[in-house]
Amino acid sequence: MPWALTPLTEEQREIQKLARDFALAEIAPHSAAWDRDAHFEPSLVPKMGELGFLGMMIPEQYDGLGLDTLTYLLALEEIAVVDASVAVMMSVHNSLPTQMLLRWGTEEQKRKYLKPMARGEKLGAFALSEPDAGSDAASLRTQAVRDGDSWVLNGTKAWVSSGTKGDVILAMARTDAPDDRRGARGISTFIVTPDMPGFRMGKKEDKMGLRASPTVQLVFDNLRVPAENLVGEAGSGFIYAMQSLDNGRLGIAAQSVGIARAALEHAAAYAAERRQFGKPIKEFQAIQFKLADMATRVSASRALLHAAATAKDRGQPVTQFGSMAKLMASETAMWATTQAVQIFGGYGYVKDYPVEKLFRDAKVTEIYEGTSEIQRIVIARELYSQLGSSSL
Numbered sequence: 001m002p003w004a005l006t007p008l009t010e011e012q013r014e015i016q017k018l019a020r021d022f023a024l025a026e027i028a029p030h031s032a033a034w035d036r037d038a039h040f041e042p043s044l045v046p047k048m049g050e051l052g053f054l055g056m057m058i059p060e061q062y063d064g065l066g067l068d069t070l071t072y073l074l075a076l077e078e079i080a081v082v083d084a085s086v087a088v089m090m091s092v093h094n095s096l097p098t099q100m101l102l103r104w105g106t107e108e109q110k111r112k113y114l115k116p117m118a119r120g121e122k123l124g125a126f127a128l129s130e131p132d133a134g135s136d137a138a139s140l141r142t143q144a145v146r147d148g149d150s151w152v153l154n155g156t157k158a159w160v161s162s163g164t165k166g167d168v169i170l171a172m173a174r175t176d177a178p179d180d181r182r183g184a185r186g187i188s189t190f191i192v193t194p195d196m197p198g199f200r201m202g203k204k205e206d207k208m209g210l211r212a213s214p215t216v217q218l219v220f221d222n223l224r225v226p227a228e229n230l231v232g233e234a235g236s237g238f239i240y241a242m243q244s245l246d247n248g249r250l251g252i253a254a255q256s257v258g259i260a261r262a263a264l265e266h267a268a269a270y271a272a273e274r275r276q277f278g279k280p281i282k283e284f285q286a287i288q289f290k291l292a293d294m295a296t297r298v299s300a301s302r303a304l305l306h307a308a309a310t311a312k313d314r315g316q317p318v319t320q321f322g323s324m325a326k327l328m329a330s331e332t333a334m335w336a337t338t339q340a341v342q343i344f345g346g347y348g349y350v351k352d353y354p355v356e357k358l359f360r361d362a363k364v365t366e367i368y369e370g371t372s373e374i375q376r377i378v379i380a381r382e383l384y385s386q387l388g389s390s391s392l
């Protein structure tokens with residue numbers, strides 16, 4: 001089936017196949033059990049590292065594959081078709097912490113942290129949100145205070161994906177003084193590792209979906225971070241986080257396309273087998289129209305995503321197109337999984353069939369890395385800045 005409208009190179013097809021084969025062999029047989037038990041499988045990290053899937057866009061000089069964004073997203077979609085939890089681990093690692101280190105890290109930080117991350121020896125996580133700072137990320141309160149050769153951090157980070165396993169966490173904290181608050185410009189980025197004194201794992205979330213991806217709070221209680229672990233310039237951490245989320249949102253869009261495609265594939269196969277009123281239900285137009293709309297929305301989401309990835313690889317800013325791709329793909333994933341449950345009927349509502357899990361997994365794509373409402377705000381702001389008005 002011609003899943004990608006974008007013409008692919010031989011290398012892209014090979015990597016796509018490598019990802020598909022890996023997902024079918026190593027993930028698919030366990031996916032339902034991992035979901036049931038909320039189990040994160042740690043052996044996936046070195047296995048995916050060996051295949052290069054955890055250093056896809058990191059240059060070879062830092063032990064990555066040095067591939068473009070489109071190739072990375074093709075592989076990510078294949079993983080997401082089989083298991084969205086594994087896909088979010090791959091997406092966060094490749095899009096957020098590694099890209100932050102690559103872009104703003106020192107040579108020493110790249111040697112110490114980026115290289116083992118690219119090889120899959122260390123898994124990355126990204127800590128921006130807090131219990132009281134979600135969509136309004138710049139209102140975060142974790143405070144960092146300089147003390148000699150260290151920074152001392154106090155606060156709680158929330159909704160950290162891969163949090164129980166994260167070996168290298170890129171965490172945002174305030175470095176402005178309480179009596180001289182500088183808003184978004186008072187935030188800095190630090191490399192935090194779980195072995196640092198004052199680091200503690202907080203609450204592990206019991207989630208509706210993506211249950212095999214551990215999401216936790218991280219508590220920094222006088223956490224002592226060496227001064228050399230500040231990333232880039234003090235006060236620029238929020239901008240780094242936003243620029244990284246421009247990439248991250250492409251990853252979540254690819255994950256969403258994968259979930260939606262899985263819903264379509266399962267629903268189409270079921271509709272061909274399931275007989276009611278004397279014939280397979282795929283022969284009813286009510287079902288055909290649903291499948292046709294699902295296929296159309298999946299293809300449109302993927303086409304927008306691939307166009308955004310290609311623009312990024314050409315060096316164009318993708319704040320707006322990244323948000324558009326994430327918005328469209330995540331709403332497609334939620335919509336398509338809802339249609340799939342409907343096509344399965346009662347069987348869609350139970351765990352014996354895969355679409356119940358897809359439906360639960362889809363929901364968070366409309367929430368994390370910026371809710372659909374935040375994506376619309378970003379898109380509208382960019383629209384007005386292009387029109388030369390600053391009224392939004």
Ligand code: CAA
Pocket residue numbers: 092126128129134135136137138159160161184185238239242243245246319367368369370371374377378
């Ligand atoms: N690229 C570069 N700079 C950017 C930027 C971008 N995409 N977005 C904002 N900035 C800059 C602005 O230009 C501004 O810079 P100046 O100080 O020079 O003017 C600065 O950042 C502050 O920007 P805003 O005034 O626009 O900030 P704001 O407080 O109004 O917030 C927002 C903007 C878009 C709503 C932002 O807060 C946002 O994206 N919120 C959602 C947060 C989010 O996505 N969180 C997800 C966390 S990760 C996660 O989900 C868990 C996981 O692990 C998967």
